[in-house]
Amino acid sequence: MDKVETGRRWHDMGGDAAGPVPDAQHDFALWEKRVDALMVLCSGKGHFTVDGLRRVLEDMGEEAFETMTYYERWIASVSQNLVEAGVITQSELATRMEEVAARGPTYGEASGG
Amino acid sequence: MPHDHLSPSGHPYRPDQDHPLTYWQQMEIALRELLIEKGVTTAAEIQSQIEAMDARTPANGAAVVARAWTDPSFREALMADASEATRGMGFDIGPMRLIAVENTAEVHNMIVCTLCSCYPRNLLGLPPDWYKSRAYRSRTVREPRKVLAEFGVELPPGTTVRVHDSTADMRYIVIPARPAGTEGLDAAALAALVTRDSMIGTGLPRQP
Amino acid sequence: MAERVRVSTRMPIGHVRTPAYLRGKTGVIERTLGPFPDPERLAYGQEAQKFPLRRVRFTMAEVWGDQAETPDDTLDAEIYEHWLERVE
Numbered sequence: 001m002d003k004v005e006t007g008r009r010w011h012d013m014g015g016d017a018a019g020p021v022p023d024a025q026h027d028f029a030l031w032e033k034r035v036d037a038l039m040v041l042c043s044g045k046g047h048f049t050v051d052g053l054r055r056v057l058e059d060m061g062e063e064a065f066e067t068m069t070y071y072e073r074w075i076a077s078v079s080q081n082l083v084e085a086g087v088i089t090q091s092e093l094a095t096r097m098e099e100v101a102a103r104g105p106t107y108g109e110a111s112g113g
Numbered sequence: 114m115p116h117d118h119l120s121p122s123g124h125p126y127r128p129d130q131d132h133p134l135t136y137w138q139q140m141e142i143a144l145r146e147l148l149i150e151k152g153v154t155t156a157a158e159i160q161s162q163i164e165a166m167d168a169r170t171p172a173n174g175a176a177v178v179a180r181a182w183t184d185p186s187f188r189e190a191l192m193a194d195a196s197e198a199t200r201g202m203g204f205d206i207g208p209m210r211l212i213a214v215e216n217t218a219e220v221h222n223m224i225v226c227t228l229c230s231c232y233p234r235n236l237l238g239l240p241p242d243w244y245k246s247r248a249y250r251s252r253t254v255r256e257p258r259k260v261l262a263e264f265g266v267e268l269p270p271g272t273t274v275r276v277h278d279s280t281a282d283m284r285y286i287v288i289p290a291r292p293a294g295t296e297g298l299d300a301a302a303l304a305a306l307v308t309r310d311s312m313i314g315t316g317l318p319r320q321p
Numbered sequence: 322m323a324e325r326v327r328v329s330t331r332m333p334i335g336h337v338r339t340p341a342y343l344r345g346k347t348g349v350i351e352r353t354l355g356p357f358p359d360p361e362r363l364a365y366g367q368e369a370q371k372f373p374l375r376r377v378r379f380t381m382a383e384v385w386g387d388q389a390e391t392p393d394d395t396l397d398a399e400i401y402e403h404w405l406e407r408v409e
Contacts (some may be wrong), residue, residue, distance in 0.1 A: 006332060006341070007332035007333075007334070008332065008341040009341075011228060011229070012227070012228060012340055012341045012342075013227060013247060013250050013251045014225075014227030014228075014250065014251065014254045014255075014278065014340045014341070014342045014343075015227075015251065015254055015255045015342040015384075015385070016247075016251035016252075017251070017252075018247050018248040018251040018252050019248055020248060020263055021243050021246060021248045021249045021252070021260060021263050021264070022242065022243055022246050022248065023243060024242060025241055025242050025243075026242060028239065031138050031141050031142075033163045033166060033167075034141055034145060034159060034163065035141050036163075036166060036239070037159045037162035037163050037166065038141075038144065038145060038148065038154070038159065040162055040166075041153075041154045041158060041159065041162055042148070042153065042154070045153065045154075047153070048366065049363045049364070049366075051336065051360040051363040051364035052363070052364055052365070052366060054228075054229055054336060054364065055335070055336040055364035055365065057229070058336060065247075068137075070245060071137075072135075072137040075137050075140050075141050075144065076137070076140070078144070079140055079144055082144070082148075084366065085366065087148075087151070087153060088144070088147050088148075088151075092147060093140070093143055093144060093147065096143035096144075096146060096147055097136075097139045097140060097142075097143040099143075100134075100139045100142045100143050100146075101134060101139050104134075105133055105134060106131055106132060106133065106134055107131075107132065107134050107135075107138050107142075108131060109134075110134045110138070110139065110142055111138075111142045210354065212376075227340050227342075228338060228340060254340075254342065254384075254396055255342075255385060255388075255390065256390045257390065257394065258390055258391060258394075259390065273393060273394055273395065274391065274394040274395075275394070275395045275396075275397065276394070276395070276396045276397070277396075277397045277398075278340060278396065278397070278398040278399075279399075280338050280339070280340060280398045280399045280400070281338050281357065281360070281374055281399035281400075281401065282354070282355065282357045282374060282399065283354065283374075283376075283399055
């Protein structure tokens with residue numbers, strides 16, 4: 001059944017037809033583990049909830065699910081929730097991102113190790 | 114250097130330190146620095162959180178299963194209140210609650226989260242990629258036996274499949290049936306037979 | 322005898338934790354948990370009322386009708402109280 005016609009949302013996928021379950025597996029990079037740690041710490045300290053994390057992931061839409069990696073979507077959602085909670089502002093995040101990018105072309109250089 | 118991009122477990126690493134910086138990595142670095150400067154967290158706290166995450170592996174869940182197989186009073190406590198019983202073994206599930214479901218000769222249990230990818234991280238570590246995939250999330254509630262067949266699991270005739278959709282506050286661990294011929298094994302030897310997938314319900318324990 | 326409940330058919334916007342494939346379906350309460358705060362409020366950073374959380378067991382025949390892979394297999398899901406109505 002068409003999801004838009006019924007009000008069913010893209011992430012609510014139980015029962016849909018789909019191909020074989022994929023068996024590729026990757027370990028997580030350091031930056032991905034850091035995203036996970038920031039989520040656990042910020043939600044544990046009460047700045048937002050796992051429900052808020054999911055709400056933004058859902059609102060990001062199906063294209064984000066198909067084109068971004070799991071922790072790319074998470075860092076977007078964690079940042080969005082922290083802006084909404086007033087912990088950071090959009091402009092300080094954007095300004096700091098420019099400073100980070102100016103440090104060097106790789107993650108290692110830009111993160112200072 | 115043929116092994117440069119393989120981790121100790123033999124899987125390829127995601128692009129990381131020596132690849133061009135991405136927009137989302139910039140965001141992670143920037144956010145982490147801001148949160149430390151604002152006193153929301155510290156570098157040491159982030160590091161110890163990552164170490165705690167790395168220490169959580171399916172060996173935790175396997176220890177729970179092996180104890181359930183060998184200690185009837187623990188098994189009873191686990192089935193009654195899995196959060197409390199596993200906390201007693203040092204595996205705190207935090208704000209979530211845990212339910213243990215038991216495979217028998219008549220029933221095979223299988224866990225999925227159709228709405229996102231809820232997973233008992235304290236007992237099994239981070240979820241495998243397939244658990245988060247569209248295919249697993251979509252199909253498991255409609256055709257669990259076909260999904261099981263893809264994982265190489267054939268159930269004896271007469272077995273009922275019970276799928277658990279982890280839709281809210283509970284997390285699930287499957288207690289697989291103890292393999293035949295393991296009567297003489299101690300808990301440590303039994304734990305070595307318990308695979309990650311057997312605790313999600315997409316696999317069976319190894320035979321001794 | 323197990324208590325029979327039907328999941329609401331409503332289709333709101335926004336964040337909810339009741340899967341669409343179960344809406345309008347009838348099952349039995351397997352056990353009651355909680356109460357837990359309403360995720361529909363938590364998701365938006367609001368104060369949340371607590372509701373009992375019911376584990377409801379459905380047959381695959383009830384969920385998928387003629388299309389069920391094996392009609393007597395079952396599906397359990399956690400549904401918050403405010404999504405359920407009692408069935409006689």
